[in-house]
Amino acid sequence: MPVATQNAWLALYVGVGVMVALCGVLAALKTIYDLQSGRLVLNFGTWTGRATALPKLWWCWQVNYLTGAPVILAIALMFAHHLGFATLVDV
Numbered sequence: 001m002p003v004a005t006q007n008a009w010l011a012l013y014v015g016v017g018v019m020v021a022l023c024g025v026l027a028a029l030k031t032i033y034d035l036q037s038g039r040l041v042l043n044f045g046t047w048t049g050r051a052t053a054l055p056k057l058w059w060c061w062q063v064n065y066l067t068g069a070p071v072i073l074a075i076a077l078m079f080a081h082h083l084g085f086a087t088l089v090d091v
Contacts, residue, residue: 005090008083015079019072027065034060 034040040060043049080088 002090004087008087011083012076012080012088016072016076019075023065023068023072027061027068030064031057031061034064 031040035042035057040056042053042056044053
């Protein structure tokens with residue numbers, strides 16, 4: 001594999017990794033906002049409320065995270081286009 005191809009793949013992986021980390025942090029901030037604004041209510045008063053609090057929190061974070069997935073995919077495709085698809089395919 002040529003060095004240019006390795007560098008292009010490395011740049012693509014690092015770029016997507018940074019975008020995924022940013023999306024995860026923003027999803028966590030949005031989940032915290034949902035808790036504070038009352039959009040997500042966790043009931044700790046009952047046993048079932050305590051048992052379902054963590055799954056509800058996780059589900060809310062997952063929904064917030066997955067709403068950013070199309071943006072990550074679009075940015076990754078645009079970056080791959082910028083790098084050149086021919087460079088990435090030259091294995």
